[in-house]
Amino acid sequence: MLFSKNPPSRFLLLTLTFVLLLSFSININASDPTNSEDDSDDLEQLLALDEQEDQLPEDQDQESSSRFSEAEVLSKAQRIVLELNSDNSKRVIDENEFVLLLGYAPWCVRSAELMPQFAEAATSLKELGSPVLMAKLDAERYPKVASLLDIKGFPTLLLFVNGTSQAYTGGFSAEEIVIWARKKTGVPVIRINTVTEAEDFLEKHHMFVIGLFEKFEGSDYKAFIKAAMSDNEIQFAEASNIEVAKLLYPDIKATNFLGIVKSEPERYTAYDGTFEMENILQFLDYNKFPLVTKLTELNSVRVYSSPVKLQVYVFAKADDFKTLLEPLQDVARKFITKVMFIYIDIVDENLAKPFLTLFGLEESKNTLVTAFDNKGSSKYLLQSDPTPSNIEEFCSGLLHGSISTYFKSQPIPDNVRVKFCVSLISLT
Numbered sequence: 001m002l003f004s005k006n007p008p009s010r011f012l013l014l015t016l017t018f019v020l021l022l023s024f025s026i027n028i029n030a031s032d033p034t035n036s037e038d039d040s041d042d043l044e045q046l047l048a049l050d051e052q053e054d055q056l057p058e059d060q061d062q063e064s065s066s067r068f069s070e071a072e073v074l075s076k077a078q079r080i081v082l083e084l085n086s087d088n089s090k091r092v093i094d095e096n097e098f099v100l101l102l103g104y105a106p107w108c109v110r111s112a113e114l115m116p117q118f119a120e121a122a123t124s125l126k127e128l129g130s131p132v133l134m135a136k137l138d139a140e141r142y143p144k145v146a147s148l149l150d151i152k153g154f155p156t157l158l159l160f161v162n163g164t165s166q167a168y169t170g171g172f173s174a175e176e177i178v179i180w181a182r183k184k185t186g187v188p189v190i191r192i193n194t195v196t197e198a199e200d201f202l203e204k205h206h207m208f209v210i211g212l213f214e215k216f217e218g219s220d221y222k223a224f225i226k227a228a229m230s231d232n233e234i235q236f237a238e239a240s241n242i243e244v245a246k247l248l249y250p251d252i253k254a255t256n257f258l259g260i261v262k263s264e265p266e267r268y269t270a271y272d273g274t275f276e277m278e279n280i281l282q283f284l285d286y287n288k289f290p291l292v293t294k295l296t297e298l299n300s301v302r303v304y305s306s307p308v309k310l311q312v313y314v315f316a317k318a319d320d321f322k323t324l325l326e327p328l329q330d331v332a333r334k335f336i337t338k339v340m341f342i343y344i345d346i347v348d349e350n351l352a353k354p355f356l357t358l359f360g361l362e363e364s365k366n367t368l369v370t371a372f373d374n375k376g377s378s379k380y381l382l383q384s385d386p387t388p389s390n391i392e393e394f395c396s397g398l399l400h401g402s403i404s405t406y407f408k409s410q411p412i413p414d415n416v417r418v419k420f421c422v423s424l425i426s427l428t
């Protein structure tokens with residue numbers, strides 16, 4: 001189970017979210033054959049577009065799809081996800097080797113956020129020829145089936161392997177769902193043999209681990225594969241030709257090599273430990289985040305559970321942050337693996353407000369820098385101007401324990417305290 005039945009929603013739900021949710025349930029219905037008599041204008045339009053698209057010859061399909069809006073592509077993707085019900089669920093689960101099931105409730109905001117990612121992942125997996133069948137179940141409409149399949153909250157993702165379920169442990173973007181599903185169904189690593197394959201791979205992956213091995217055998221290679229299977233979110237690639245591998249990681253000098261590549265200024269990090277699964281996984285945990293991570297609903301659980309427990313949060317308006325990002329990355333570079341830097345859009349009520357309330361600064365619109373030590377759950381506030389040099393000094397102080405924790409004079413409202421604890425502490 002991913003989330004409890006009453007998910008610890010970051011804060012008051014915005015009306016906007018409900019509007020989104022509403023438009024989303026229309027999409028869900030559009031893919032449900034039992035609702036085909038529903039002849040709303042929207043639905044007819046979507047179906048008409050789908051037919052148009054289907055009639056195009058194969059080779060034009062890709063080109064033309066760029067003309068279609070996201071919603072239209074999404075509606076097509078939704079149809080690749082099989083809708084389970086009381087009649088078909090047992091058969092589908094029993095008769096397929098791999099079924100990745102999304103249990104959702106139409107009213108649940110997190111379900112609505114996950115659904116398009118899930119549908120997009122279904123499309124990619126199909127294109128990749130993956131044996132995973134992607135299915136979804138409206139757990140509110142079919143509570144008996146949901147209970148049989150052990151779906152207790154929304155959304156729940158489960159992987160059934162020959163009828164036996166295991167919990168989903170991957171990330172929640174379409175790309176991450178694809179990576180996880182392939183890791184758990186026989187493709188833990190993508191092998192790169194040629195320059196073309198390397199170029200192709202680079203186009204599709206923003207972040208990956210590259211392993212260069214003289215031969216795909218031996219204990220180092222085995223540890224690499226074990227790490228690839230055990231890791232839940234990063235795509236692993238392997239090569240045995242150094243020239244090909246250099247396209248993915250230019251600085252490779254010799255085999256056996258392992259490095260992580262990210263799409264940001266601090267792009268390459270080489271692993272310098274011994275090839276053992278635990279050590280490789282630990283290296284990845286400390287090095288997988290960018291210099292500055294933008295917090296979103298989708299990555300919040302990952303961020304809170306990072307092994308880097310000293311976390312500096314920068315709250316700023318998106319425009320103000322644009323000029324701050326580069327200097328902040330330079331500061332972050334000095335504290336790699338010691339301090340994690342997180343950016344939150346200060347006007348994003350759901351994400352920013354619970355934190356700002358802890359400092360009595362919920363009305364603030366100016367750039368603010370705070371820090372949390374998730375080990376001791378202490379909180380800190382940068383009291384001077386948030387200039388890069390002040391931020392750097394603040395971080396050094398935090399590391400040396402010379403910054404005093406922040407105590408707010410006003411009491412923290414109970415509901416905020418509870419939400420804060422659930423989201424920041426109990427998930428670590």
Ligand SMILES: *[C@@H]1O[C@H](CO)[C@@H](O)[C@H](O)[C@H]1NC(C)=O
Nearest residue numbers: 096097098161162163185186
């Ligand atoms: C699932 O069952 C089939 C048939 O018994 C078997 O060949 C296959 O290896 C099983 N798959 C997994 C992943 O265990």
